[in-house]
Amino acid sequence: FKDFWTLRDDRDHAEEQLKIIPNREELVAQALDAIYANQHPLKQQILWLQRSYMERLAATPVVADFRQSEPVKLGTQPGERLYAISWTGVIRSQNLFESVTLHFEERGGWHVTGGIGELRDLVDDLAGGRHTLPEMIGLINQAPWIVPRTIERVTIGPYHHRWTENDELIERALAAAPEGEPWMLRAAIERAATTKAAHRSRMDALFGREPMEAGPSVRYRLLLAPLAIKQLLGDADEDGQECAVYGVTRQGDLVS
Known part of the structure; x- marks a missing residue:
């Protein structure tokens, strides 16, 4: 990182x-x-x-602040309208790298009528780590040509080391690895899915929207650090919150 x-x-x-x-x-x-x-x-x-x-x-544009892939049709049978679209971005203010994948069903032939541009505008509103996954599903519900199904977000970072601005708890953890360059890298995987059709208001019917209700989101937190820091933290982060902590040995092996 x-x-x-x-x-x-x-x-x-x-x-x-x-x-x-x-x-x-x-x-x-x-x-x-x-x-x-x-x-x-x-x-x-x-x-x-x-x-x-x-x-x-x-x-070469090796690293971009934001990159959006083209939508990919997942179904192979006639009449299937399930698509996936992904985007990645760097959130500089939080020192994070974000990757999001949205699965949705198409309504109204948006890909034929110029909906790609509208989809890009929608993704611009969703990107940047500003919203929770249920909030993102709520925003997607405003697009009449999309029925959201699942959304997954992977974030990598922030990356802590001796030269970053760290609080006392992080400094304490870094001090557990006095040899070499101590570091800590966070990551998280979040998933949410829609469960059923939400209440459809008159405005929804007027604009052809089919809002969906978001089910509970699942979040899996990880922390990667030298083995000495893993031995100090155990199965929690520096703040004592439950977290999957993986230690890296000098040979590059992972210890869970």
């Missing part, structure tokens, strides 16, 4: 860095000068690699 944010920062500053690094022709000339002076062109080799890395990042 730390590498993800590092990559994102590099991508944001790639063009700026390329202005500082000499171009390839200059690097070749400098390397030849070093070789003729009986020196190893180590500096030029490093700058060449940096330039190649930054050029690739500058030309």
Whole structure:
């Protein structure tokens, strides 16, 4: 996760860095000068690699604040109208990465009548971690061409280490792993499904909406940390709340 944010920062500053690094022709000339002076062109080799890395990042949208996939039809039989659509995004204010998948049934041929744009607008309203899953189902109910069925959200983060702004409980947990670079990574998986048709008001009937009631949402919380921190926390987070805690050994194995 730390590498993800590092990559994102590099991508944001790639063009700026390329202005500082000499171009390839200059690097070749400098390397030849070093070789003729009986020196190893180590500096030029490093700058060449940096330039190649930054050029690739500058030309490729490796990390995006928000990315939405095209809707995918799940049913194969004639008349089946079950679709799935997913979107991912970075919530900078909370240091989170979010991935959401919505399963829904189509009404009214929205994909034929230009509903893709409307669907994108709807997803824009849902994205960004601003709403609970039942609230999201309520927003989806306002779209007459969608009958929501299930929605799942995976969030990764925040990522805590020595240089983040931590409270006393997190600092205490990090202190349990004095060797190396202590860290803690949170994640959560949430799921909710609709259970039955909700009360249909006159406005719903007028606009062709078929609102659905959301059932109880399920949330599974995880915490990943070095094994020493796992041994301190047990099966709870630093605040004592129940949580699945996984310890990572020096060899990279997971201990539950």
